[in-house]
Amino acid sequence: MIFHVVTLFPEMLDSPLRESILGRAVKQGLIAVETHNLRDWAEGKHLSCDDAPYGGGDGMVLKPEPLAxxxxxxxxxxxxxxxxxxxxxxxxxxxxxxxxLSTEEGLIFLCGxxxxxxxxxxxxxxxxxxSIGDFVLTGGELPALVMIDAIARYLPGVLGSADSVTSDSFTDGLLEYPQYTRPPVFNDVAVPDVLLSGDHRRINAWRREQQLLRTLQRRPDLLEKADLSADDRRILEGLRGETDRLFTQRSNN
Ligand SMILES: C[S@@+](CC[C@H](N)C(=O)[O-])C[C@H]1O[C@@H](n2cnc3c(N)ncnc32)[C@H](O)[C@@H]1O
Incomplete structure (x- = not known):
């Protein structure tokens, strides 16, 4: 897949595309990212790509012709x-x-x-x-990089293990379960016993319940659209009851 990025500041994209997973994907030819200086398509003595807004006001506006x-x-x-x-x-x-977007042959990002x-x-x-969020950045280069990173993770071979995408937050409409690594106790907090049990059926059940709990606590809006099984709904019902019970208990104390 090829990503073309049209920008007035192509060098802004250099380092993120050289490092870590994206850097490796580029080196291995799994993705190609080409940055293009918008000024290369500008005309006139000053190769200007922006002009003052009609009607007045602050700031310059990117002209349509170089972008076209x-x-x-x-x-x-x-x-x-x-x-x-x-x-x-x-x-x-x-x-x-x-x-x-990861199924497209190519994408052209226009950075303002x-x-x-x-x-x-x-x-x-x-x-x-x-948009990458309800805030305003100085330019479209970081949004383009954010999108390229998220899209590239879906391309075959880019991630070491395909599992990383399937268990990630949002992939199945829920947040990911909590992750632990060594040591078994840190700052007096122990890794949940179930994760040390070696019983993968129990581990998977615990992880699913934790996904549902996390999503209920942090992003209940996601539950409305998530693809939930009858089992998920039953667990969720229990978790909702438990959360309500704790809330009432706290309010009474
Ligand atoms: C300073 S912003 C212009 C904002 C514009 N005046 C407005 O209010 O909608 C300059 C450029 O940064 C990029 N940009 C800024 N914030 C962004 C965001 N949240 N998501 C995607 N692109 C963004 C866009 O390419 C935009 O044209």
Whole structure:
């Protein structure tokens, strides 16, 4: 799969793409990431890519023409590539988007700067617009990196063990269960006995219950959409009862 990133600051992406899992995936040819300087498609004496907003106001706006030329050139290279706009106004990016986008042949990320993009970029050049959260960053490079990282984890061979994706938070709509490693006791907190039992049926049952409990406590909104079995629902019912009981007990004390 090829990721094209169009940016005014290509060097911002260098180090994260050289290190660790992504670095290895690039070296092994499992993914290709090409950064492209938007200025290469600018015209005029100053190769300017931005201009003042019509109607006045602070900040400069990215001009549509260099972006249009960039998209056209990269589509000639990777005709099936989808064009993704990085924007705080976009759809909130999540794990399901990461999984879906990992099946594409190529992706073109358009990274904004300053006051953002001329609206006609959004209207005429882009397939999807993504936000990585309800906050505003100085540019789209970090969002593009965040998305590339999450998408690449789904590609065959990128992670050492395929299991890491299947048990991750959000993959099955729930948060992951708590993880422990050595030592068996740390800061007076012991690893739950069940994890030392070697009984994988019990371990799996404990992990599922912990996933449900964690999600109930931290992200109950996820439970509405999660794909839950009849067993999960029964466990959840019990956990809800237990949580309510503890809450009433605390309020009475
Ligand atoms: C300072 S922001 C522009 C924000 C724009 N004026 C607005 O209010 O929607 C500059 C660029 O950073 C990127 N960016 C900032 N925050 C982002 C977020 N939460 N998710 C994705 N991209 C973001 C976008 O590419 C954006 O065009």
């Amino acid at each position: 030329r960039a998209v056209a050139a990269l589509k000639r290279r990777t005709p099936a590539a989808r064009v993704l706009l990085m924007s705080p106004q976009g759809v909130p990016f999540d794990q399901q988007h990461a999984r879906r 700067r300053y006051a953002g993009f001329d609206e006609r970029v959004r209207a005429t050049l882009v397939d999807e617009e993504f």
